[in-house]
Amino acid sequence: MVEVVPLVDEGLGNSAYLVDLGDGRALVVDVSLDLRPVSSAARRRGLRPAFAADTHLHADFLSGARQLSVTDGAQVLASAAGHREFTHTGLRDGDEVDLGGLRLRTLSTPGHTHEHLSFLLLDDDRPVGVFTGGSLLVGAAARTDLVAPHQTEALARAQYASLRRLAELPDDLPVWPTHGAGSFCSAPPGAERTTTIGREKAANPLLRAPDEDSFVAALLASLGSFPPYFLELGELNRRGPGVLDGPPRLPGLPTERVRRMLTDGAQLVDVRTVAQFAAGHVPGSLSIPLRPAFASWLGWLAAPDRPLVIVRDQDQDPAEIAWQAAKIGYGLAGELTGGIDAWGSAGHPITTTRLVQAHQVEGPVLDIRQTTEYAAGHLPGALHLELGELLHRVDEVPAAPLVVMCGHGERAMGAASLLEQAGHRDLAVLDGGPEDWAAISGRALETGA
The missing domain is CATH 3.40.250 (Oxidized Rhodanese; domain 1)
Incomplete structure (x- = not known):
């Protein structure tokens, strides 16, 4: 039995995969520059990464494939249409790579990006599973608006054809996507990270769309906002991320x-x-609490x-x-x-931000969650502006006492720090979320945008 180990990055909402090739070597798929998880998993199993495959030019993280090629001698497998500027094996639709007993067959599945490939893993001629990257996901498909606005609809139509092609694979075939819950590249409804072709044919609303136009309308309607660095990393991955000579440092x-x-x-x-x-910070500093999602909000x-x-x-x-x-x-x-x-201690100024509990909320409220979160339930009358938009729209926020809120408090404090930088005063941050307020007040949340 082939061992495929998912390595989940909870913060980015992605999964990389480590495949034991049975001879002390391994294939890794869609691994980020932070190679610690894959290195640890490989070391525990006595494996050496011999192949590093990328399904597409990633927008949400720097690929670790080039790093593995330098440090471990791994052969980089990627789309020839990606025109990468570093040593790699360029693959086209239908190409196969001998992994030493197992084989990897490429399927052209454009949509998330133009050059997107899926990788069908074969044991002799028996399909073992398919790495779908940003094509077929659990209950969804990855977004198509990261290349250029004028290409979004055309890529959505390409995504339609790609999902239909994948749906022709055997129903019991495991599907190993890269993007999952929590990824800004997609909008999957649940927490499952892997699936099967049959489950997706039965339950994925995009695969159940009656025609191409319906598919495109549904996919485009699901597109939310995304970090601006997504527009830069694809090109960095094409040119080749810089090779690290050691772990990054924080001097x-x-x-x-x-x-x-x-x-x-x-x-x-x-x-x-x-x-x-809240208890004390340097004036003008930006609050981004260290947690799994730190990288996304830093970017x-x-x-x-x-x-x-x-x-x-x-x-x-x-x-x-x-x-x-x-x-x-x-x-x-x-x-x-x-x-x-x-x-x-050096005599430099320190300022504070008021932290309030649900029962202390009064006056205007600014909700900075994503639009879908806000629409699902918010405090009655709450103003809404996504945190990602706030940096460019602070002048739209009333210069009045405000309670800033999100789901738990981390993003709200980031918003408050941006507002403080812009000169806003008399701010408070809710330590909690809308459900806490509803439980304390006994009042219902409003829904809708």
């Missing part, structure tokens, strides 16, 4: 040097918890052309911060040595 920076850097345009990114940021809110300096709690892992930034192509200038305590 310490003395207080006075950080102060000078801020004067010259650097940005402080505070990764401590919501409660810690959404922090400008890539400004030096980024981290403020962390001593219990937070600097390696995790540096790796999350690196996998989306962000380099960090370093961290404030001694953290917020050192800043205060």
Whole structure:
């Protein structure tokens, strides 16, 4: 039996895959530059990555395929139509690669991107499973608007044909997608990461669309917002991510040097918890609490052309911060040595942000969740502006006392920090979400956009 190990990145909502080839070698599929999970999984099984396959030019993370080719001698397998500028084996529809007993057959499945491939894994002539990348997903299909606005509909029509092609595979065939729940590349309804062809034919609303026009309308209607760095990483992956000569670092920076850097345009990114940021932070710093989704929000809110300096709690892992930034192509200038305590001890100003509980909410409320979240249930009369849009639309937010809220508090504190940078005062952040308010107040949430 072929062992296929999913390696889930909860923050990006993606899965990479490690395939045991049975002879001490492994195939890895759609692995990010943060190779720690795949390296750990391979080491535990005594495997060496011999092949690194990419289904498409990823927009949400830097591929780790080139890194594996340099450090492990892995053969990079990718679409010839992607025109990658580094050593790889360019594949076209129907090509097969001998993995040593197992074989990989390419299926052209454009839609998410022009050059998208799916990989059918074969044991002799028996299909074992199919890596569908950003084509057929669990209950969905990946978005088609990351290439160019004028190509979105044409790519959606290509996605329709690609899903129909995949649906012709055997019903019991395992489907191993890359994008899943939590990915801004897709909008799957549940938490399942893998599926089968038959399950998708029975339950995937896009596969059940009666015709191409209905499919396109449904797919385009599901497209939400996405981080701006998605528009840059595809090209970086085509040219080839820079090869790391070691783990990314987070060097310490003395207080006075950080102060000078801020004067010259650097940005402080505070990764401590919501409660810690509320209790005291450097004025003008950006709150992005360290959690699985840190990389996505760093890429959404922090400008890539400004030096980024981290403020962390001593219990937070600097390696995790540096790796999350690196996998989306962000380099960090370093961290404030001694953290917020050192800043205060040097006599520099510290400010606070009020944190309120559900029973303390009063006055205007700004809900900064995604549109689908807001529509599913929000406080009556709450204003709505997605966090990702806030950076460019702060002047639309009333300069009045506001309670900022999201689902738990992390994104809301990020929004409050952006508003504080823009000069807003008398802000509070809800420590919780709409369900907490409904439970305390006994009132129903409103629905609809």
